[in-house]
Amino acid sequence: MKSKMKWAGLLILAMLTVPLFAAVGMAKESKTVKITFINSKGEIQSQLEDAAKRFGKENPGVNLEIVPCPVGQSPFERVSALYAAGSAPTLLMLDGGDLPNLKDKLANLSREKWVKDAAANTLDDCTINKKVIAFPFTVEGYGLIYNKVVLDKAFGGKFDPAAIKTIQGLENAFKKVEASGVAPLIISPMDWSLAAHFLCIAYREQSNRPAAVEQFLENLKKGKVDFG
Known part of the structure; x- marks a missing residue:
C-alpha cells in the first residue's frame, strides 16, 4: 500500500x-x-x-x-x-x-x-x-454488509454480489435499491464506528502521501478546510 x-x-x-x-x-x-x-x-x-x-x-x-x-x-x-x-x-x-x-x-x-x-x-x-x-x-478490513432480501427485490430476482466488480456497478446497484423505495446506504450511528472506522477513510483518501494527510488534519483542526 x-x-x-x-x-x-x-x-x-x-x-x-x-x-x-x-x-x-x-x-x-x-x-x-x-x-x-x-x-x-x-x-x-x-x-x-x-x-x-x-x-x-x-x-x-x-x-x-x-x-x-x-x-x-x-x-x-x-x-x-x-x-x-x-x-x-x-x-x-x-x-x-x-x-x-x-x-x-x-x-x-x-x-x-x-x-x-x-x-x-x-x-x-x-x-x-x-x-x-x-x-x-x-486483523480487520472494510466491507459492505448487504440485505439479501432488499437486493433480490431491487434486482427483480436472485442478487449475485459477484456480478458487481466496479465502482460504477456498485453505484448502479445503489440506484436500483433507491428506486425500489429503500435507502441504498445506511451508516452506523455508533460513535466508535463513525470516528474509528468511517471518518478516517475520508481523511486518509486526501492524499497518498502521509505528510499531506497530516497537513490536512492540521488544517482541519485550525478550521482552514473548506468542505463546500
Missing part, C-alpha cells in the same frame, strides 16, 4: 525489552520459557489461544500465554497496569498511536529480517528516533 493511512484497523505488535530479557534469563534456569502476549482484540481471543496451544506443541519448552484486555480498558492502560505491577508482557498488540508512550520500553527491531520486506510507508508509525520498534499488521 502506498500510504500508512491505507492500513485498515492498524495494529502494532511490539516487544517490551524487560520481559524479553527476562524470558532469555529463564531459559538458562529452567527448561520452560514463558512468553506473554497482550491481545487487544477480544473477538479473536479463542483463536489466539488455539494458535498458542499449537505453537506450544510445535515448540516444546515454550509456554505462550494469551492475555486479554478487559472490556472497556484500552491496550495501553492494560500494559501500563501490568508494567506498574512488575509483570509486563513479552509481546503486545496495540494501536500505533500508543507507541510514543512506550518507546523507551520497547525493543529495537530494526535489524530483523522482515524490515527490508516491508512495503513503502508501512513502518512509518512503527519507527521512532530512526528505530523500528514494532511490526505492523491488520
